[in-house]
Amino acid sequence: MRRQLLKGNEAIAEAAIRSGCKLFFGYPITPSTEIIEYLSRNLPKAGGAVLQGEDEIASINMCYGAAATGARVMTASSSPGYSLKQEGMSYLAAAELPVVVVNINRNGPGLGGLGPSQGDYFQCTKGGGHGDYRTIVLAPSKGQEMYDYTMKAFDLADKYRTPVVILADGMLGQTMEPIEFKERPSVELPEKDWVTTGCIGRPKRKISMYNLTNEAGEEISLKLQAKFNKMKDLEQQWENYCTDDAEYLLVGYGTCGRVGKSAVQLARQQGIKLGLIRPITLWPFPEKAFISLPKIKGILTVELNAGQMVEDVKLAVKCSIPVQSHTRVGGMLLSENSVLKKLAEVFQLEVRV
Amino acid sequence: MIDKIVLAGFGGQGVLFIGKILAYAGMLDEQEVCWIPSYGPEMRGGTANCSVIISDEAINSTVLEHADSGIVLNQPAYEKFLPFIKPGGTLVVNSSVIDTTNSRDDIEIVEVPTNEITSELGNPSLANMVCLGALLNRLTTAKLSSIEKAIDEVVAKKRPQMREVNITAVKKGMAY
Numbered sequence: 227m228r229r230q231l232l233k234g235n236e237a238i239a240e241a242a243i244r245s246g247c248k249l250f251f252g253y254p255i256t257p258s259t260e261i262i263e264y265l266s267r268n269l270p271k272a273g274g275a276v277l278q279g280e281d282e283i284a285s286i287n288m289c290y291g292a293a294a295t296g297a298r299v300m301t302a303s304s305s306p307g308y309s310l311k312q313e314g315m316s317y318l319a320a321a322e323l324p325v326v327v328v329n330i331n332r333n334g335p336g337l338g339g340l341g342p343s344q345g346d347y348f349q350c351t352k353g354g355g356h357g358d359y360r361t362i363v364l365a366p367s368k369g370q371e372m373y374d375y376t377m378k379a380f381d382l383a384d385k386y387r388t389p390v391v392i393l394a395d396g397m398l399g400q401t402m403e404p405i406e407f408k409e410r411p412s413v414e415l416p417e418k419d420w421v422t423t424g425c426i427g428r429p430k431r432k433i434s435m436y437n438l439t440n441e442a443g444e445e446i447s448l449k450l451q452a453k454f455n456k457m458k459d460l461e462q463q464w465e466n467y468c469t470d471d472a473e474y475l476l477v478g479y480g481t482c483g484r485v486g487k488s489a490v491q492l493a494r495q496q497g498i499k500l501g502l503i504r505p506i507t508l509w510p511f512p513e514k515a516f517i518s519l520p521k522i523k524g525i526l527t528v529e530l531n532a533g534q535m536v537e538d539v540k541l542a543v544k545c546s547i548p549v550q551s552h553t554r555v556g557g558m559l560l561s562e563n564s565v566l567k568k569l570a571e572v573f574q575l576e577v578r579v
Numbered sequence: 580m581i582d583k584i585v586l587a588g589f590g591g592q593g594v595l596f597i598g599k600i601l602a603y604a605g606m607l608d609e610q611e612v613c614w615i616p617s618y619g620p621e622m623r624g625g626t627a628n629c630s631v632i633i634s635d636e637a638i639n640s641t642v643l644e645h646a647d648s649g650i651v652l653n654q655p656a657y658e659k660f661l662p663f664i665k666p667g668g669t670l671v672v673n674s675s676v677i678d679t680t681n682s683r684d685d686i687e688i689v690e691v692p693t694n695e696i697t698s699e700l701g702n703p704s705l706a707n708m709v710c711l712g713a714l715l716n717r718l719t720t721a722k723l724s725s726i727e728k729a730i731d732e733v734v735a736k737k738r739p740q741m742r743e744v745n746i747t748a749v750k751k752g753m754a755y
Contacts, residue, residue, distance in 0.1 A: 397641065401615050403614075484639045484641065485642055487639035488639040561643075
C-alpha cells in the first residue's frame with residue numbers, strides 16, 4: 227500500500243477520520259496544533275465537523291455532550307491544556323462516555339516550555355481529575371503507531387464506555403514519517419443502547435452521575451471499579467524487544483521506547499545481553515510483562531521526566547530486581563549513548579561509548 | 580545503509596523544504612525515513628533546522644548526537660553544526676555567504692558558490708536545491724532519480740512550471 231509522509235499529529239487526525247470520528251472539539255496548542263488543523267481541513271469532507279471551543283474546558287464538555295448522542299468524538303491538546311480538561315475527564319469517566327483524548331506532552335510544570343516531555347505520566351495514568359477513576363492510556367512510539375493506536379483507542383472507548391487517552395510527546399507529534407493508511411479493523415463492539423437521542427417510541431434514558439444517597443454512591447463506585455479491574459485484567463499491552471536471553475532490561479515508552487531499541491542494539495554489539503520492555507498501555511500498566519524474569523540482573527527505566535513510570539516498574543517487580551532510573555527533563559532529549567553509559571554506571575558494566 | 584543528515588539556515592532559505600524533498604525521496608524509494616524539525620517559538624528571519632534520517636532498515640532512535648552529513652546555508656548554522664558532523668562526514672556550505680576560516684580537517688567541506696549558480700539560473704531562491712545536489716553525491720541512500728521523483732511529488736503537482744528549474748539546480752550542485 228502507498229504510504230504518505232505525515233507528522234505524527236496528522237497521522238492521529240487521519241486515523242480518527244478513518245475510525246468514523248465525526249466530531250472534534252478542541253483548542254489549538256503547540257505541539258499538538260496539527261491535529262485540529264488537519265481535521266479542520268479534512269473532517270468536514272468526511273461528513274464530520276470541527277469546532278474550536280472558546281477554551282479547553284469548553285471543548286472537553288462539548289465532547290461530553292456529543293458522546294452522549296453516540297457519535298465518535300475526539301479532542302486533543304498539550305500538557306497545560308490537558309490540565310484544564312481534568313474536570314471533564316472525571317465527569318466522562320463517571321458518566322461512562324467514550325471519548326478519545328489526545329495529549330501531546332510538552333514540558334511542565336506550569337506553562338513550562340514547548341520541548342518534548344513525558345512529565346504527564348502520573349497525571350494521565352493515575353486519574354488526573356478528582357475521584358476514583360482510571361482511563362486507558364495508550365503510548366505510541368512512532369508515526370505508524372500514532373495512527374494504529376488512535377484506531378485502537380476509539381474501539382477501546384466504545385468497548386468499555388470510557389474516555390481513552392493517547393499520550394505522546396512533542397517529538398512524536400512533530401516528526402514526519404511514512405504512514406500506511408490502514409482500514410479500520412473489524413471489531414465486535416457492544417450496541418450503544420444507552421445513547422440519548424430522543425425517546426420517541428422507546429423508554430426514557432438518562433446519563434447522569436450525581437448520587438443523592440451514599441448507598442447509591444457506593445453501588446455506582448463499585449460498579450465503576452469492577453469495570454476498571456476488567457480493563458486491568460484484559461487490556462495490558464506491551465512490546466518485548468530482545469528480551470528472550472536478556473540479563474538486563476530497559477523499560478521505556480514513546481520516544482524513550484525507540485531510543486531504547488537503539489540502546490539495545492548498541493549494547494549487543496558490545497556483548498551485553500540487554501532487552502527492552504516497551505509499555506503500550508501505560509494504564510493499565512503491563513505488570514504481566516514483569517511476572518517472571520529469572521535471568522534479569524537489573525532494570526533501567528528511561529523517561530523524559532524526573533522519574534515517574536519507575537514507580538510502576540518497582541511495583542510490578544515487587545522489588546525482586548534492582549530498578550534504576552535514567553531521565554532527562556525540561557524538554558531535552560536523551561540518546562542511546564547516554565542510556566548505555568547510565569546502564570554501565572549503575573550496574574558496573576564495561577562499555578565503550 | 581543509513582544517512583543521518585542535518586539541514587540548517589535562515590527561516591525562508593528553504594531548509595525544511597529540502598529536508599522534505601530528501602524524506603520524500605527516501606519514502607518513494609521504499610526506504611524508512613524520519614523528518615525531524617526543531618520546533619519551538621520561531622520568528623521570521625530566525626534560524627531554522629531539521630534532520631532527516633533515511634535508512635533501509637527500521638529507524639529506532641530519532642535523537643541525533645551527530646550527523647553523517649549536512650547542509651548549512653548561513654554563518655550561524657555553519658558555526659552551530661560544524662562540530663555536529665561525524666569525523667569522515669561531509670558538510671555542504673553555501674560559500675557565497677559563509678566564511679569557512681574556522682574549519683575542520685577530519686570532515687569533507689564542500690564549498691558551493693550558490694550566488695554564481697543561482698544568478699545563472701535566474702532564481703536566487705534555488706540556493707537550497709543547488710546545495711542539495713552537492714550533498715547528493717555523498718549520500719548512500721538517495722540518488723538523482725529519487726530526488727526527481729520527490730520533486731514531482733512535492734513541487735510539480737502544485738507548480739509544474741517549477742519542475743525543470745529545480746532539477747537543473749540539483750544537477751548544477753552535483754558538479755561540486
